[in-house]
Protein backbone atom coordinates (compact mmCIF):
# COMPACT_ATOMS: atom_id res chain seq x y z
CA UNK A 87 0.00 0.00 0.00
CA UNK A 88 1.42 3.44 -0.88
CA UNK A 89 2.79 5.37 2.06
CA UNK A 90 0.44 8.26 1.48
CA UNK A 91 -2.61 6.06 1.86
CA UNK A 92 -1.24 4.47 5.03
CA UNK A 93 -0.62 7.93 6.48
CA UNK A 94 -4.10 9.00 5.53
CA UNK A 95 -5.61 5.91 7.18
CA UNK A 96 -3.64 6.55 10.34
CA UNK A 97 -4.80 10.13 10.40
CA UNK A 98 -8.38 9.07 9.90
CA UNK A 99 -8.31 6.34 12.54
CA UNK A 100 -9.35 8.56 15.48
CA UNK A 101 -12.14 10.04 13.38
CA UNK A 102 -13.31 6.54 12.51
CA UNK A 103 -13.23 5.61 16.18
CA UNK A 104 -15.42 8.59 16.99
CA UNK A 105 -17.82 7.74 14.20
CA UNK A 106 -18.06 4.01 14.79
CA UNK A 107 -17.92 3.77 18.53
CA UNK A 108 -20.43 6.34 19.59
CA UNK A 109 -19.76 6.28 23.36
CA UNK A 110 -16.29 7.69 22.65
CA UNK A 111 -18.12 10.84 21.59
CA UNK A 112 -18.43 11.89 25.22
CA UNK A 113 -14.83 13.07 24.79
CA UNK A 114 -15.97 15.79 22.40
CA UNK A 115 -19.68 16.21 23.05
CA UNK A 116 -20.19 19.40 21.08
CA UNK A 117 -18.80 17.81 17.93
CA UNK A 118 -21.34 15.03 17.90
CA UNK A 119 -24.34 16.01 19.95
CA UNK A 120 -26.49 19.11 19.91
CA UNK A 121 -25.19 20.12 23.35
CA UNK A 122 -23.46 23.14 24.84
CA UNK A 123 -20.53 22.54 27.16
CA UNK A 124 -20.82 25.16 29.86
CA UNK A 125 -17.67 24.18 31.76
CA UNK A 126 -15.63 21.13 32.78
CA UNK A 127 -18.58 19.79 34.70
CA UNK A 128 -21.65 20.19 32.53
CA UNK A 129 -22.71 19.90 28.89
CA UNK A 130 -26.38 20.42 28.28
CA UNK A 131 -28.82 20.19 25.41
CA UNK A 132 -31.30 22.66 26.87
CA UNK A 133 -29.36 25.50 28.55
CA UNK A 134 -32.56 26.83 30.14
CA UNK A 135 -32.36 23.80 32.46
CA UNK A 136 -28.80 24.55 33.59
CA UNK A 137 -29.73 25.40 37.19
CA UNK A 138 -31.55 22.09 37.55
CA UNK A 139 -28.61 20.20 36.05
CA UNK A 140 -26.09 22.02 38.23
CA UNK A 141 -28.07 21.32 41.41
CA UNK A 142 -28.35 17.63 40.54
CA UNK A 143 -24.65 17.42 39.77
CA UNK A 144 -23.45 19.23 42.87
CA UNK A 145 -25.63 17.28 45.26
CA UNK A 146 -24.61 13.97 43.70
CA UNK A 147 -20.91 14.81 43.67
CA UNK A 148 -21.01 15.60 47.38
CA UNK A 149 -23.00 12.54 48.24
CA UNK A 150 -20.75 10.18 46.30
CA UNK A 151 -17.50 11.78 47.52
CA UNK A 152 -18.72 11.34 51.11
CA UNK A 153 -19.76 7.75 50.51
CA UNK A 154 -16.92 6.33 48.42
CA UNK A 155 -14.19 8.98 48.95
CA UNK A 156 -13.47 12.12 46.94
CA UNK A 157 -13.11 12.09 43.16
CA UNK A 158 -9.66 12.23 41.62
CA UNK A 159 -11.32 14.19 38.81
CA UNK A 160 -15.06 14.75 38.90
CA UNK A 161 -16.84 13.46 35.81
CA UNK A 162 -18.22 15.69 33.10
CA UNK A 163 -21.96 15.13 32.78
CA UNK A 164 -23.85 15.50 29.51
CA UNK A 165 -27.51 16.27 30.13
CA UNK A 166 -29.79 15.27 27.25
CA UNK A 167 -33.40 16.36 26.97
CA UNK A 168 -34.19 14.44 23.81
CA UNK A 169 -33.88 10.88 22.56
CA UNK A 170 -31.84 12.12 19.58
CA UNK A 171 -29.23 13.58 21.91
CA UNK A 172 -29.04 10.35 23.91
CA UNK A 173 -28.74 8.31 20.71
CA UNK A 174 -25.98 10.57 19.37
CA UNK A 175 -23.79 9.22 22.18
CA UNK A 176 -24.72 5.63 21.44
CA UNK A 177 -27.29 5.02 24.16
CA UNK A 178 -30.82 3.90 23.80
CA UNK A 179 -32.62 2.50 26.83
CA UNK A 180 -30.51 3.41 29.86
CA UNK A 181 -31.56 6.34 32.06
CA UNK A 182 -27.90 7.29 32.32
CA UNK A 183 -24.56 5.76 31.32
CA UNK A 184 -20.94 6.19 32.36
CA UNK A 185 -18.11 5.88 29.86
CA UNK A 186 -14.99 4.96 31.85
CA UNK A 187 -13.60 8.14 33.33
CA UNK A 188 -14.55 10.16 30.26
CA UNK A 189 -18.03 11.25 31.20
CA UNK A 190 -21.63 10.47 32.01
CA UNK A 191 -24.56 10.80 29.64
CA UNK A 192 -27.96 11.47 31.22
CA UNK A 193 -31.02 10.56 29.18
CA UNK A 194 -34.26 12.57 29.35
CA UNK A 195 -35.68 10.22 31.99
CA UNK A 196 -32.43 10.11 33.97
CA UNK A 197 -32.60 13.55 35.59
CA UNK A 198 -33.01 12.09 39.07
CA UNK A 199 -30.60 12.18 42.03
CA UNK A 200 -30.27 8.40 42.41
CA UNK A 201 -29.39 7.95 38.72
CA UNK A 202 -26.68 10.59 38.97
CA UNK A 203 -25.31 9.08 42.18
CA UNK A 204 -25.36 5.60 40.63
CA UNK A 205 -23.36 6.72 37.58
CA UNK A 206 -20.92 8.76 39.65
CA UNK A 207 -20.19 5.63 41.69
CA UNK A 208 -19.33 3.90 38.40
CA UNK A 209 -17.01 6.81 37.67
CA UNK A 210 -15.31 6.31 41.07
CA UNK A 211 -14.98 2.59 40.26
CA UNK A 212 -13.20 3.50 37.02
CA UNK A 213 -10.85 5.74 39.02
CA UNK A 214 -10.07 3.16 41.69
CA UNK A 215 -10.32 -0.12 39.79
CA UNK A 216 -9.47 0.95 36.23
CA UNK A 217 -11.65 1.79 33.27
CA UNK A 218 -12.15 -1.88 32.44
CA UNK A 219 -13.56 -2.70 35.88
CA UNK A 220 -17.07 -2.82 34.45
CA UNK A 221 -15.96 -5.79 32.33
CA UNK A 222 -13.36 -7.44 34.57
CA UNK A 223 -14.91 -7.25 38.04
CA UNK A 224 -17.94 -9.30 39.14
CA UNK A 225 -21.32 -7.78 38.38
CA UNK A 226 -22.41 -8.05 42.02
CA UNK A 227 -19.52 -5.74 42.94
CA UNK A 228 -19.87 -3.21 40.11
CA UNK A 229 -23.65 -2.94 39.92
CA UNK A 230 -24.30 -4.03 43.49
CA UNK A 231 -22.15 -1.17 44.81
CA UNK A 232 -23.79 1.36 42.49
CA UNK A 233 -27.30 0.31 43.56
CA UNK A 234 -26.49 -0.13 47.24
CA UNK A 235 -24.44 3.01 47.87
CA UNK A 236 -26.45 5.43 45.70
CA UNK A 237 -29.26 5.42 48.22
CA UNK A 238 -31.58 4.14 45.51
CA UNK A 239 -35.01 4.46 47.06
CA UNK A 240 -36.53 1.53 45.19
CA UNK A 241 -37.28 -1.15 47.81
CA UNK A 242 -36.82 -3.94 45.31
CA UNK A 243 -35.11 -3.88 41.95
CA UNK A 244 -35.37 -6.31 39.05
CA UNK A 245 -34.09 -9.75 40.22
CA UNK A 246 -30.66 -9.45 38.64
CA UNK A 247 -29.90 -6.08 40.25
CA UNK A 248 -31.54 -6.93 43.55
CA UNK A 249 -29.34 -10.01 43.86
CA UNK A 250 -26.28 -7.90 43.07
CA UNK A 251 -27.28 -5.29 45.65
CA UNK A 252 -27.87 -7.88 48.39
CA UNK A 253 -24.63 -9.72 47.66
CA UNK A 254 -22.68 -6.47 47.72
CA UNK A 255 -24.26 -5.39 51.01
CA UNK A 256 -23.26 -8.69 52.66
CA UNK A 257 -19.69 -8.30 51.44
CA UNK A 258 -19.60 -4.62 52.43
CA UNK A 259 -20.74 -5.42 55.95
CA UNK A 260 -17.63 -7.56 56.43
CA UNK A 261 -15.20 -5.36 54.50
CA UNK A 262 -16.31 -1.97 55.84
CA UNK A 263 -16.03 1.47 54.40
CA UNK A 264 -12.31 2.00 54.99
CA UNK A 265 -11.31 -1.12 53.11
CA UNK A 266 -13.83 -0.75 50.29
CA UNK A 267 -11.38 -0.03 47.48
CA UNK A 268 -8.50 -2.20 48.66
CA UNK A 269 -10.84 -5.17 49.06
CA UNK A 270 -12.51 -4.48 45.70
CA UNK A 271 -9.11 -4.26 44.01
CA UNK A 272 -8.18 -7.65 45.45
CA UNK A 273 -11.28 -9.36 44.07
Ligand SMILES: [Zn+2]
Nearest residue numbers: 204208229232
Ligand atom coordinates in the same frame (compact mmCIF):
# COMPACT_ATOMS: atom_id res chain seq x y z
ZN1 LIG B 1 -24.91 0.66 36.84
